[in-house]
Amino acid sequence: xxxxxxxxxxxxxxxxxxxxxxxxxxxxxxxxxxxxxxxxxxxxxxxxxxxxxxxxxxxxxxxxxxxxxxxxxxxxxxxxxxxxxxxxxxxxxxxxxxxxxxxxxxxxxxxxxxxxxxxxxxxxxxxxxxxxxxxxxxxxxxxxxxxxxxxxxxxxxxxxxxxxxxxxxxxxxxxxxxxxxxxxxxxxxxxxxxxxxxxxxxxxxxxxxxxxxxxxxxxxxxxxxxxxxxxxxxxxxxxxxxxxxxxxxxxxxxxxxxxxxxxxxxxxxxxxxxxxxxxxxxxxxxxxxxx
Amino acid sequence: xxxxxxxxxxxxxxxxxxxxxxxxxxxxxxxxxxxxxxxxxxxxxxxxxxxxxxxxxxxxxxxxxxxxxxxxxxxxxxxxxxxxxxxxxxxxxxxxxxxxxxxxxxxxxxxxxxxxxxxxxxxxxxxxxxxxxxxxxxxxxxxxxxxxxxxxxxxxxxxxxxxxxxxxxxxxxxxxxxxxxxxxxxxxxxxxxxxxxxxxxxxxxxxxxx
Numbered sequence: 255x256x257x258x259x260x261x262x263x264x265x266x267x268x269x270x271x272x273x274x275x276x277x278x279x280x281x282x283x284x285x286x287x288x289x290x291x292x293x294x295x296x297x298x299x300x301x302x303x304x305x306x307x308x309x310x311x312x313x314x315x316x317x318x319x320x321x322x323x324x325x326x327x328x329x330x331x332x333x334x335x336x337x338x339x340x341x342x343x344x345x346x347x348x349x350x351x352x353x354x355x356x357x358x359x360x361x362x363x364x365x366x367x368x369x370x371x372x373x374x375x376x377x378x379x380x381x382x383x384x385x386x387x388x389x390x391x392x393x394x395x396x397x398x399x400x401x402x403x404x405x406x407x408x409x410x411x412x413x414x415x416x417x418x419x420x421x422x423x424x425x426x427x428x429x430x431x432x433x434x435x436x437x438x439x440x441x442x443x444x445x446x447x448x449x450x451x452x453x454x455x456x457x458x459x460x461x462x463x464x465x466x467x468x469x470x471x472x473x474x475x476x477x478x479x480x481x482x483x484x485x486x487x488x489x490x491x492x493x494x495x496x497x498x499x500x501x502x503x504x505x506x507x508x509x510x511x512x513x514x515x516x517x518x519x520x521x522x523x524x525x526x527x528x529x530x531x532x533x534x535x536x537x538x539x540x541x542x543x544x545x
Numbered sequence: 546x547x548x549x550x551x552x553x554x555x556x557x558x559x560x561x562x563x564x565x566x567x568x569x570x571x572x573x574x575x576x577x578x579x580x581x582x583x584x585x586x587x588x589x590x591x592x593x594x595x596x597x598x599x600x601x602x603x604x605x606x607x608x609x610x611x612x613x614x615x616x617x618x619x620x621x622x623x624x625x626x627x628x629x630x631x632x633x634x635x636x637x638x639x640x641x642x643x644x645x646x647x648x649x650x651x652x653x654x655x656x657x658x659x660x661x662x663x664x665x666x667x668x669x670x671x672x673x674x675x676x677x678x679x680x681x682x683x684x685x686x687x688x689x690x691x692x693x694x695x696x697x698x699x700x701x702x703x704x705x706x707x708x709x710x711x712x713x714x715x716x717x718x719x720x721x722x723x724x725x726x727x728x729x730x731x732x733x734x735x736x737x738x739x740x741x742x743x744x745x746x747x748x749x750x751x752x753x754x755x
Contacts, residue, residue: 358694361691361701361708361709363691363709364709374694375739375740376739377692377695379696379737380736380737383736394739412700416704416705417718419721419730420717421698423697423734424697424698427696481703482700482702
């Protein structure tokens, strides 16, 4: 069953993430995806994540399609103007890609080419609208298309954002222009996530709660300090700090599983962002009762 | 050179209609291209509701404007809408000094070259030709947000600070706070279409030969 079918049916869905390599060597990345075959319903493929130049999301999505794995094509507004974005959506469709996750994208200054021109001709809301319009058979200027790309469109939301009201206003706009599912920023505070879910229940749109495995106490502290809307509770930081280096993956999986079990009670799916720890995802899913 | 154009008449009239209006009109750069006649004809249509008008040079000079505001404080207090005829910088200056008031710009700024930096101020105008200040509480999302986003924050701000420039406050949080204070958060519900870059008069279009 496809990701879209499962979502529509109301089943609990699991997605993971693939970061394309910096270069052309794709074997390792494909092996990491292969390990999760049958365990996840879709693979997000990041679009020059953190504004670091690397292999493109479009090509990697196509490689997954060829292998019978279902990609979720992440597309950001950082690097392409409205012509290129629309064209790439058409390209994605003919390459067999059916799910698209639309994001604004990080600013180039945060990546490895900080001198680059930031494009942001469209933003996440206007690009979603454009993608919806393409799906109806017209480009954003109203010109007719010969064959239309009908995607399942998704977007992101940050349940820990402050002020949350402002975040929800943007979420509402995304729904208004065609977002059919949401993946969230990493969740560590289930009570806060529950409050968020109560606020967004009325939208009746599937939400996939984000999971990032903690690799160390230092990583948790860094995220608390730098990453928007992320607050790792002291309890988890302490667990990671007390674990010996060898034990960390086990403790991290224990924390992740606890969060996934909690998320499972609150929303329709989970989105795992392994950030290099792809090899631990099967164990995480097993520990969460999802494998 | 300053090039401004007055926003469509229907748009301005729909904003001011039936409300007590106080007008700020900037003449600092008018010798260049200030649509003075058009403004006069327009204001004539709602003149009975105009409770005060302040014409000055260089609305971009904050200290100056503060003095004028003190002088006209009673009329400004009574006004339900402050209508600005100036470039985007002037509008931002007045908005920042009258945070509780609805400040509405009647102009789109197309071109400011040679005038930026003439007076020292904290605000900048992107000369986008389709001024957004009326929807954002007088805080420009183009010059204050590094991504120039029109539909809300990117989500990267931490503790109210911009991810790209941690020294600066997130422009969208500033916009949210100001509109919330004014009870006008509904303005943020609108889905803004992408910018129209054709509105910009570029150097190349204006240049008449080397």
